[in-house]
Amino acid sequence: MLKAASDSRWHGRLALGLLLAPALLWLGALIVLPHVDLAVLSFRERVGPREYVASLAQYRTFFAEPLYWHVFVRTAVMSVIATFLTLLLALPIAWIIAKLARGRAGSLLFIVCLIPFWVSETVRTLGWMILLRESGVLPALLVKLGITAVPVELLYRDATILVGLVYTSLLFMVVPLVSSLESLDNSLIEAAYDLGAGGFSILRSIVIPHAAPGITAGCIVVFMLTLGNYLTPTLLGGKNSQWFTEQIYTQFITRFNWEQGAAFGFLLLALSTALVILGLRLSGQRFGDVMSRT
Amino acid sequence: MSAADLVADAVVKRFADHVAVDSLSFSVERGSFFSILGPSGCGKTTLLRMIAGFIQPDGGDIAIGGRSMRGVAPNRRPVNMVFQQLALFPMMSVGENVAFGLARRGISRVERARRSNAMLERVGLGGAAHKRVDELSGGQRQRVAIARSLVLEPTLLLLDEPLGALDLKLREHMKIELKQLQADFGTTFVYITHDQSEALVLSDHVGVMSHGRFEQLGTPQDLYYRPQTPFVASFVGANNRIVGRTAHTDGAIAEVATADGWVVHALKSGTIDAGDAVEVFVRPEVATLARSAAELPAGQPRHAGEVQSVLFDGANSAVLLQEERTRREFRIALPQTGQFSDLRPQEKVAFSFDPSRAVCFAARAGAAGQDA
Numbered sequence: 001m002l003k004a005a006s007d008s009r010w011h012g013r014l015a016l017g018l019l020l021a022p023a024l025l026w027l028g029a030l031i032v033l034p035h036v037d038l039a040v041l042s043f044r045e046r047v048g049p050r051e052y053v054a055s056l057a058q059y060r061t062f063f064a065e066p067l068y069w070h071v072f073v074r075t076a077v078m079s080v081i082a083t084f085l086t087l088l089l090a091l092p093i094a095w096i097i098a099k100l101a102r103g104r105a106g107s108l109l110f111i112v113c114l115i116p117f118w119v120s121e122t123v124r125t126l127g128w129m130i131l132l133r134e135s136g137v138l139p140a141l142l143v144k145l146g147i148t149a150v151p152v153e154l155l156y157r158d159a160t161i162l163v164g165l166v167y168t169s170l171l172f173m174v175v176p177l178v179s180s181l182e183s184l185d186n187s188l189i190e191a192a193y194d195l196g197a198g199g200f201s202i203l204r205s206i207v208i209p210h211a212a213p214g215i216t217a218g219c220i221v222v223f224m225l226t227l228g229n230y231l232t233p234t235l236l237g238g239k240n241s242q243w244f245t246e247q248i249y250t251q252f253i254t255r256f257n258w259e260q261g262a263a264f265g266f267l268l269l270a271l272s273t274a275l276v277i278l279g280l281r282l283s284g285q286r287f288g289d290v291m292s293r294t
Numbered sequence: 295m296s297a298a299d300l301v302a303d304a305v306v307k308r309f310a311d312h313v314a315v316d317s318l319s320f321s322v323e324r325g326s327f328f329s330i331l332g333p334s335g336c337g338k339t340t341l342l343r344m345i346a347g348f349i350q351p352d353g354g355d356i357a358i359g360g361r362s363m364r365g366v367a368p369n370r371r372p373v374n375m376v377f378q379q380l381a382l383f384p385m386m387s388v389g390e391n392v393a394f395g396l397a398r399r400g401i402s403r404v405e406r407a408r409r410s411n412a413m414l415e416r417v418g419l420g421g422a423a424h425k426r427v428d429e430l431s432g433g434q435r436q437r438v439a440i441a442r443s444l445v446l447e448p449t450l451l452l453l454d455e456p457l458g459a460l461d462l463k464l465r466e467h468m469k470i471e472l473k474q475l476q477a478d479f480g481t482t483f484v485y486i487t488h489d490q491s492e493a494l495v496l497s498d499h500v501g502v503m504s505h506g507r508f509e510q511l512g513t514p515q516d517l518y519y520r521p522q523t524p525f526v527a528s529f530v531g532a533n534n535r536i537v538g539r540t541a542h543t544d545g546a547i548a549e550v551a552t553a554d555g556w557v558v559h560a561l562k563s564g565t566i567d568a569g570d571a572v573e574v575f576v577r578p579e580v581a582t583l584a585r586s587a588a589e590l591p592a593g594q595p596r597h598a599g600e601v602q603s604v605l606f607d608g609a610n611s612a613v614l615l616q617e618e619r620t621r622r623e624f625r626i627a628l629p630q631t632g633q634f635s636d637l638r639p640q641e642k643v644a645f646s647f648d649p650s651r652a653v654c655f656a657a658r659a660g661a662a663g664q665d666a
Contacts, residue, residue: 192383195374
């Protein structure tokens with residue numbers, strides 16, 4: 001009896017272990033190991049050919065060189081703005097999909113949001129470039145309408161980068177918002193309306209508190225994607241983009257300074273972690289609750 | 295009649311392919327408990343939502359407290375609603391739920407707390423203000439939902455089958471509580487339900503609704519003892535329904551024969567001529583049961599039957615008979631004396647009923663062929 005019980009428990013553990021194995025392998029080989037290696041890299045300094053000593057020099061450089069931390073802060077601020085703009089734009093879209101569109105119309109709208117993602121991000125971003133460059137569609141249209149005298153270069157501006165980032169991130173905000181708004185009982189909205197609340201008051205006291213986990217989840221995903229985005233800021237912002245991922249790329253690929261690149265990578269990780277924790281604190285959400293909504 | 299708090303005047307609502315509310319007019323007296331009783335799909339919810347302002351009537355007008363509500367949004371109406379699923383705000387405490395409407399009126403925090411606590415006290419939930427909604431029992435939530443509306447002192451409180459989600463025992467209890475609350479506050483209640491017992495127990499007046507119209511509007515006693523249509527007779531309370539044709543009519547009483555030859559007598563309702571298809575309704579408690587025909591009250595037409603089954607349900611016990619010749623089912627309430635406690639299936643019995651307490655209507659279109 002006892003042996004049978006312990007046998008079956010052992011079998012259960014074996015099955016669980018086997019089921020988890022691919023995920024654990026993936027996590028260990030592709031995420032933990034490279035990061036350990038990068039951490040080691042970031043804490044050493046090259047003193048001669050094939051000669052390294054442990055040091056904090058890479059991190060010191062970051063703080064000593066204004067360009068690096070300017071770009072760092074700029075990336076963080078722009079990402080926060082992009083996340084906020086995405087939320088503002090996604091909330092009405094999600095509301096329409098979840099509450100106003102009936103049946104097929106809702107799924108159709110959802111597909112419309114999804115379709116751009118069938119095309120690769122590079123092609124999508126190049127599409128924006130065709131529209132916005134000086135000899136592109138939009139400047140030509142502005143001239144034709146008499147709004148500007150000569151074609152204006154719309155690329156390489158901060159606003160252009162934000163447009164690109166919001167566009168790329170929209171779906172990742174809409175999905176958690178739709179699911180959290182769908183679970184909002186319509187009678188709660190009617191009850192608030194019946195008790196004398198107006199539209200803004202219902203949004204503030206009923207809809208947003210209910211959707212808070214979904215909003216937080218969407219914001220975390222969008223913020224992380226934006227902060228770590230390389231392609232969109234580089235293509236739409238050109239030399240002016242000054243995105244931190246570019247600095248990392250430059251260190252690894254152009255300068256071949258892996259130690260500095262690794263240190264920058266860890267600083268970016270610390271930044272995103274710190275801002276996510278701050279966001280959770282400010283909105284009073286717990287990470288577990290939020291992640292169960294995505 | 296005192297002032298009317300709610301007046302509906304020829305209210306119409308059409309949806310794509312049917313008329314949900316068909317030019318309905320009625321008024322509800324101040325301080326009374328008015329119920330709208332009807333089967334699902336009869337248009338009662340549509341009517342209630344028009345009173346609350348969630349949908350606009352296609353025609354006619356609704357006046358509340360003497361003021362026309364045309365073009366007035368739900369949040370501007372002197373009306374509050376208790377929702378079927380209660381719709382308490384789960385993101386707020388009990389106290390915040392009750393104070394929600396007060397806050398929307400710009401009343402100060404201190405005053406809000408005072409009024410909502412006083413209201414919770416009145417519904418027997420003093421000290422529960424800090425609890426979360428999901429910590430309350432079904433009956434307590436019910437009271438919070440009512441308190442949340444009544445704290446705004448509405449002219450009219452609308453209740454959309456609020457007892458539907460409760461279990462039987464709690465429902466019976468909440469019925470009594472609702473009636474007491476209404477008497478205490480003196481607010482006009484408009485209550486919709488498909489449960490005839492709720493409507494009869496609670497209301498001062500009931501409108502029985504079917505296909506967007508009121509079949510009958512009256513006191514619970516009127517509906518029960520003096521139904522004006524076959525629908526009301528069959529929907530309100532238990533009734534035996536016998537379908538047949540009038541053989542001949544003798545003053546107020548009609549003699550009705552079923553297709554297979556059972557002859558019964560009932561009071562005519564409306565004009566009925568000899569040979570008309572009719573429906574006769576006899577309440578189970580109107581009929582008298584006896585072991586031998588001699589024991590039956592003198593002067594009542596006598597019928598013979600055989601016991602099919604005894605339906606024991608305490609004070610509501612009844613016996614299901616089959617009429618001797620036609621084998622038609624007939625239900626009789628058992629008296630409380632215990633006289634028939636030894637009744638067995640297949641036993642031969644006699645029964646009779648006072649024809650003036652049975653009622654006969656001209657058959658509804660399409661109903662003549664059906665048997666009860």
